[in-house]
Amino acid sequence: MLPFTYTTDLSQVRSLAEAQARQAGLPDDRVVDFVLAVSEVAANTIRHARSPGTMRIWFDGQAITCEICDDGIITDPLAGTHKPSPDATGGHGLWLVRQVCDLVELHSDESGTVVRLHMDIPAPLPGLAAGATDGGERHVTMVEMPAYRPPARPRASGGEETC
Numbered sequence: 001m002l003p004f005t006y007t008t009d010l011s012q013v014r015s016l017a018e019a020q021a022r023q024a025g026l027p028d029d030r031v032v033d034f035v036l037a038v039s040e041v042a043a044n045t046i047r048h049a050r051s052p053g054t055m056r057i058w059f060d061g062q063a064i065t066c067e068i069c070d071d072g073i074i075t076d077p078l079a080g081t082h083k084p085s086p087d088a089t090g091g092h093g094l095w096l097v098r099q100v101c102d103l104v105e106l107h108s109d110e111s112g113t114v115v116r117l118h119m120d121i122p123a124p125l126p127g128l129a130a131g132a133t134d135g136g137e138r139h140v141t142m143v144e145m146p147a148y149r150p151p152a153r154p155r156a157s158g159g160e161e162t163c
Contacts, residue, residue: 003054003069006042013042013055017066024059025121033100034119038066040093041115045070049113059121063102066117074108 006013017038021031038055045053049072056067080094098104103118 003056005052005054006045007052008046010039010042010046014039016055017057020057020059020066021064021119024064025124026064026119027122030119030122034064034066034117037097037101037117038068040097041066041068041117044093045072048072051112061121063121064119068115068117069112071112072108073110074106074113077106077108079106080104 004013004016014035017035018031021034026034038057042053042055045051045068049070051071053068053070055069058065080091080096080098083095084091094104094106097117101117102120103116105114105116105118107114
């Protein structure tokens with residue numbers, strides 16, 4: 001998928017995320033989670049990076065992935081891994097994203113930030129239509145991931161940049 005660039009209008013980000021999640025076969029409750037997570041990370045671009053963001057979404061039969069890139073820098077490599085205190089005025093967004101996604105990858109350095117959101121696509125249960133569930137609980141498996149380096153892309157100045 002070609003990257004979608006956004007600056008301030010999150011309605012287009014949410015619409016695209018919802019359409020792709022439904023096309024991928026996520027159940028309705030997971031579509032809501034996916035749209036929430038994508039919207040939250042995109043809003044962070046607008047609020048904190050103050051640069052345009054780019055978004056790519058792709059899926060196969062097992063998972064849907066959204067990659068969001070911007071020029072901002074996240075200095076805390078553990079951002080969103082600990083629940084914020086009830087009186088905290090910030091820090092809830094990435095924590096929430098990590099609660100609803102099956103895997104969140106975050107890479108940030110002086111060249112910018114790349115966040116990848118992954119959600120597993122459940123296999124249809126026998127006798128149920130694709131995307132239907134039996135109402136059971138969702139189980140998340142944590143796996144050790146190798147260090148992530150975003151793919152290089154050509155810069156206008158002739159060098160390479162990521163995302």
